[in-house]
Amino acid sequence: MITLTHYLVLSAILFCIGLVGVLRRKNLLMLFFSTEILLNAVNVGFAAISKYYMDLTGQMFAFFIIAIAASEVAVGLGLLIIWYKRVGSIDLDTMQSMNG
Amino acid sequence: MIEAIAFYTFAILTIAMFVIVVMSRNALYSMSALAAGMIFISGFFFLLDADFLGVVQIIVYTGAVMALYAFAMMFFDTTKEVKEKNSSNYKVFLLSGLSAILLIIIFVSPIISQKVQALYPMKENIGNTQSIGIVLFTKYLVPFEVAAIMLLVAMISGIVMASKRMDESLTLKVDEEIQKEEVK
Structure with missing residues (x-):
């Protein structure tokens, strides 16, 4: 029998995978992929809670997360293409012009 | 099963x-x-x-x-x-360990979910798509419209940013030529 805890643990595992990706990767495209993993992990948790509490609010939030992910990808990739044209690399280490 | x-x-x-x-x-x-x-x-x-x-x-x-x-x-x-040059694996492991501890705290922390009440409960005889449509176009109409505007803004910004100097090829050119044109 699959309970809510199963889904929440799975969601946490997926979120941790995405978190490791965000921490570990230096390529900006890979960072975007890791962000998608994070958003999807949260979506699984929302859908599971929506099922087990018989409430549609979780699915609504999942829809808005998908909308936000789509717009994030559009804007982020546009910025990434501009950066690649300017610098010729999408590595995070090249973004040190402000010496922060 | x-x-x-x-x-x-x-x-x-x-x-x-x-x-x-x-x-x-x-x-x-x-x-x-x-x-x-x-x-x-x-x-x-x-x-x-x-x-x-x-x-x-x-x-x-x-x-x-x-x-x-x-x-x-x-x-x-x-x-x-x-x-990619990963300067220190130490830092990554430290941060991963911290996030794992945080996760355990979240799971072990006292459960408050017993008080959760369904705001928009699912009806028995209505399909999923239909009930989502009902909730989305009544309770969540304003966020829905705002999300539509946000997607429009994102689309326009994506087009504007990606289409700058679309007419010239980037991969066939050497990096220095692009740099030179940037200076100009």
Whole structure:
């Protein structure tokens, strides 16, 4: 029998995978992929809670997360293409012009 | 029984795909694994009786977002391996350990979910898509419209940013030439 805890643990595992990706990767495209993993992990948790509490609010939030992910990808990739044209690399280490 | 089999199959497949995404050195492999993982995630949604969400997941993520990534990867040099210098693994392990501890605290912390009440309960004899439509166009109408405006803004900004100097090829040119033109 699959309970809510199963889904929440799975969601946490997926979120941790995405978190490791965000921490570990230096390529900006890979960072975007890791962000998608994070958003999807949260979506699984929302859908599971929506099922087990018989409430549609979780699915609504999942829809808005998908909308936000789509717009994030559009804007982020546009910025990434501009950066690649300017610098010729999408590595995070090249973004040190402000010496922060 | 069939639910358990489906859950564990999809769970193993999804975790394997996402680990490939995170660990792979080739951007193309990474993107393909991400697309596969998105489809497996939609399997969970169908398993959880969220049919409409599963369909949207397939259409939006594997259809739109992945196509956008594939399109954007034509701008970058994807055939060569991603070279990254990881200065200290120590820092990564420290941060991962901290996040794991945080996760354990979240799981162990006293459960307040007994008080959760369904705001918009599911009706028995109405399908998932229909009930989502009812809730989305009554209670969540304003956020829906705001999300539509946000998507419009994102689309326009994406077009404007990506289409600058679209007429010249970038990959066939040497980096210095591009740099020189930037200075000009």
